[in-house]
Amino acid sequence: MERTERQRPNHPPNRSFAPSESSGSSTSTSRRNYSNRSRNSDYNYAKYNNTNSNRNFEHDSSDWRGKRSSAGKMYIQKLETKDDSDSSHFDLPPVIVGTCPFMCPEAERAQRERLRDLAIFERLHGNPGKTSPGLAVKKFCRTMSAKNDQALDVRPLPVLENTLKYVLSFLDSKEHPFEVIHDFVFDRTRSIRQDLSIQNIVNEKAVNMYEEMVRFHTISHQKLLNGDSSSNASSMHHLNMQQLSKTLITLLNLYEVNRSNGAIFENEAEFHSFYVLLHLGSNSQTTGESLTLWFRTLRSPVIKSKEMCFARRILRYFRMCNYKGFLCTIGAEASNLQYCILEPYVNEVRALALSFINNGGYKLNPYPLVDLSMLLMMEESEVESFCQACGLATCGDELGNKSLPTKQTTFSSPKGVFQRYNFLKKI
Structure with a gap:
């Protein structure tokens, strides 16, 4: 001592x-x-x-996650994937306030012209080495931080709103394949999120912008699955799913940050339902437990909304293999955006229903395709093609009525992505 x-x-x-x-x-x-x-x-x-640290509010979520945990409002972020570009500090003051008046900072625009690093939508008269302030849009930069960038390199909120509106307008273009459009919009919306984050913009206008970006990723989720089946499209779909999850989780937390007088935002219930529907494809028990805990954090107006009731029923039907309840509920209640998330699972459930009918039917009583069409909610002309994709043969009688002989041993669920079939809603 x-x-x-x-x-x-x-x-x-x-x-x-x-x-x-x-x-x-x-x-x-x-x-x-x-x-x-x-x-x-x-x-x-x-x-x-450290006032020079990166204050981006989408990646390093330990701060706001701990804050909400202590308040009993912790969201379980099972879908969130790590990304070196994003962090999460809702409670910190902005490191920088952007002053860039253009969609792309002048220095970046000049550099990309020299390097001929211009997307097809940014080229002036098709020249890969020439652009203009009305065409060039700031690219996403993984190493961007408040420590390295100046105010002139960051776009303020009004410029970001106009930029988002401009970028999303390309989704209606028919001149280029969707994969080309998606690649451009995917990168530029990510850059918009980065500028919002580094300035710590978390107001209601940021909520509206995040809703638009979630819509973009949700629609892309459907279109990329139904498009080219190449490995490049598969990679794009995987990356899109990652950013859909990250953007959605940030949006859900922005709702809480902007909560006042117990009110909920107009679209809040629907976007919360997306979080539930994105859990359908997981067989992990851990995910199920996390989702159960997540439900307990939701406020009563959200949990009782028709959108959340729909999502919970769909989740229950899917896990119970209740194909009739699953398909009928989608046909009666799903919104367009909800269906974009659910479509990859529709044919999976249809194949399950076909397996039950094939194994449980009577061998001497073939199942009429017209009845199968009503059950699977498909056009009758597509049912035969779907049966063949599952390894089952169909037959017809002298009147031209087609049916499915049951007890066939050749059934097999198609591997990979299904062909796209229309969804026939009951009238």
Whole structure:
């Protein structure tokens, strides 16, 4: 103890860094632990008080997640994937306030002209080395942070709103394949989110912008699955799903940040239902438990909304293999955006229904395709093609009525992506 006090002359003499019952070796260990705690404390202080740190609010979500956990409002972010570009600090002041008046900063525009790094939509008269302020849109930069960028490189909210409107207008274009359009819009909307994040813009206008970007990723989810089946399209779909999950989770938290007087936003219930529907494809028990906990965080107006009731019924029917309830509920209640998420599972459930009918039917009583069309909610002309895709043969009688012989042993659920079949809603 005398040795300890000599090393720390300014320390009160009656305070010890080790319990009095400890041996000499324990005293050394205690000093090491104290030193480690000090270093950790210094590190944490520096981490959360460094004004030059990246304040992007979409990636490093530990701050707001802890804050909401203490308030009993923690969202379970099972769908969120790590990305080096995004972080989450709703409660921190903005590091920078953008002053760039154009959709693309002048310095970046000039550099990309020199490098001929212009998307087809940004080229002036088709020239890959020439653009203009009305065409060029700022690209996403993974290394962008408040430490490295100046105000002139960041677009303020009004410019970001106009940029988003301009970028999303390309979705109606018929001149280029959707994959080309998606590649451009995907990158530029990500850059918009980055500028919102670095300025810590979390107001109602940011909510509206995030809703539009979630819509874009949701529609892309459907179109990329129904488009080219190449490996490039598959990769694009995977990346789109990642950003759909990240953008949606940020949107759900923006709803909470802008909550006032207990009211809910006009589209809030529907966007919450997307989070549930995106869990359909997971067989992980952990995901199911996380979703159960997530339900407990929802406010009563949201959980009781027709959109959330629909999503919960769909989830229950899917996990119980209730194909009739699943298909009929979609046909009666699904919105267009909800169907964009659900469409990949519709044919999966149809194949399950076909398997039950084939295995459970009577061999001497073929199942009429007209009845199968009503059950599977498909055009009768497409039912035969669907049966053949599942390895089942059909037959016809002398009157031209087609039916499905049951008890066939050749049934197999198609591998990979199904051909797209129309969804016939009951009138």
